[in-house]
Amino acid sequence: DFPFAPRDLFLGWLAGRLLVEALERIEADRPAEPAIALGSFLQEHFSQGVALVDRDLRVIQANSALIRLLRHRGRLIGEDLASLLGLASGQRESLKNILHWVIEHQEARELPTLKCSLEEGKTHYLGVRLIPSLQPLKAGQGIVMLEDLSELEKLKQRLHLYEHLAIMGKLSLCVAHELNNPLDGVYRYLTLAQRKKDDPQEVERYLTEAQKGLHKMSMTIRSLMSSANPLKAPPTADNLLHLLQDAVKIMMFQASDQRVQVTLHASPELKEIEVDGDLYHVFVNIIKNALQAMPHGGKLKVDGTVGAQDIAIHFQDTGSGLSTEELGQIFQPFYSTKNGTQGLGLGLPICRKILERYAGQLLxxxxxxxxxRVTILLPKIGDLGGTLEA
Structure with missing residues (x-):
């Protein structure tokens, strides 16, 4: 026997249904409580620093990891995040502009490594990500995520150093080999010139050959010296437009000798972008490669443009071009498509290493x-300076 009749079951279901509808009406009439933008997991347990900020980078909410990362005593609410990071005015404006873009387009952006001093006399490297607010209705807010990459950056620098030492060791062997042959030739030609000192024409011929050998040795040593510390940025800095113009200007003599027509079209906006002087060496190296590919004349077109997110500098030559196999090896140290002493095969690998400091690309x-066609792509983030520096 069933303990409840069908009528009792129906009345119980009906009462439950009415109770659910009544609760739903009460919940709908209750004023909505503001949602918490940063959940409890992000607040207490997330290892990266996270801050909810307004359009002026003022902190609305922050998790405990960010407080520890910034070495800040007390609450961060209402503080200017850019000031806490010690950013210069130009970098502050750049970060604000990117945040505005993220909020407007509702798309996340990851920035190059941020270099700053969170402690006196101690440099820190931070990974920076900007994402829209987790609440789409909260207009004018964004989330900044900061990750301490200092240890990773130190490991990268050590790896670069070890790679550089390995290259220098191999380069030393290469230079010893390159110097040995012309040195032997110079010795032999000078000996012959001494024996033929009564024949001026023979002496002149032998001395000319000896001079060629010395020139070859000089070119080899110059290559070694230019490769001695390629990743260290020079102490001087300049804007991107001036560096590009200076690089083109210094190579115009060689271009004129080879009957190569060089044209430069660069956006005036490049003048607003401050960078370290090491990009000058990148430009010179790429132009030199282009000229060496056109020994009997041609055209080299250099263009510099500033887009919404990237800076692009193109170098287009009319040289002999490269095969698919050669393209696959041009970034390997000591690989060269040039004959004789024109190159040791270190130019493009070093250029790529330098551009990595700017989160840039070499295509x-x-x-x-x-x-x-060689293309340099750099992220459009204010003063590049290798990394965003505070």
């Missing part, structure tokens, strides 16, 4: 007989 497109 090469080429086909045999159709020239080569």
């Amino acid at each position: 090469v497109e080429s086909q045999p007989g159709q020239g080569t």
Whole structure:
């Protein structure tokens, strides 16, 4: 026998249904409580520093990891995050502009490593991500995520140093080999010139050959010296437009000798971007490669443009071009498509290493007989300076 009749079951279901509807009406009439933008997990247990900020980078909420990261005593609410990071005025404006873009487009952005001093006399490297607010209705708010990459950056620097030492060891062997042959030739030609000292024409011929050997040795030593410390930025800095113009200007003599027509079209906006002087060496190296690919004349077109997110500098030549196999090896140390002492095969690998300091890219497109196009892409984030420096 069933303890409840069908009628009792129906009345129980009906009462439950009415109770649910009544509770739903009460919940709908209750004023909505503001949602917590940063959940309890992000607040207490997330290892990265997280801050909810307004359009002026003032902190609305912050988790405990950010307080520890910034070495801040007390609450961060209402504080200017850019000031806490010690950013210069230009960097502050750049960070604000990127935050505005993130809020407007509702898309996340990851920035190059931020270099700052959170403690006196101690440099820190921070990974920076900007994402829209987790509440789409909260207009004018964004989330800044900061991760301490100092140890990782130190490991990268050590790895670069070890790679550089390995390259220098191999380079020393290469230079010893390169110097040995012309040195032996110079010795032999000078000996012959001494024996033929009564024949001026023979003496002149032998001395000319000896001079060629010395020139070859000089070129080899210059390559060694220019490679001695390629990753260290020079102490001087300049704007991107001036560095590009100076690089083109210094190579115009060689271009004129080879009957290569060089044209430069650069956006005036490049003048507003401050960088370290090491990019000058990157530009010179790429232009030199282009000229060496056109020994009997041609055209080199250099363009510099500033886009919404990236800075692009293109170098297009009308040289002999590269095969698919050559393209696959041009970034390997000591690989060179040039003859004789024109190159030791270190230029492009070093250029790529330098551009990595700016979170930049070096792209090469080429086909045999159709020239080569080299593109430098740099992120558009205020004063580049290798990394965003405070």
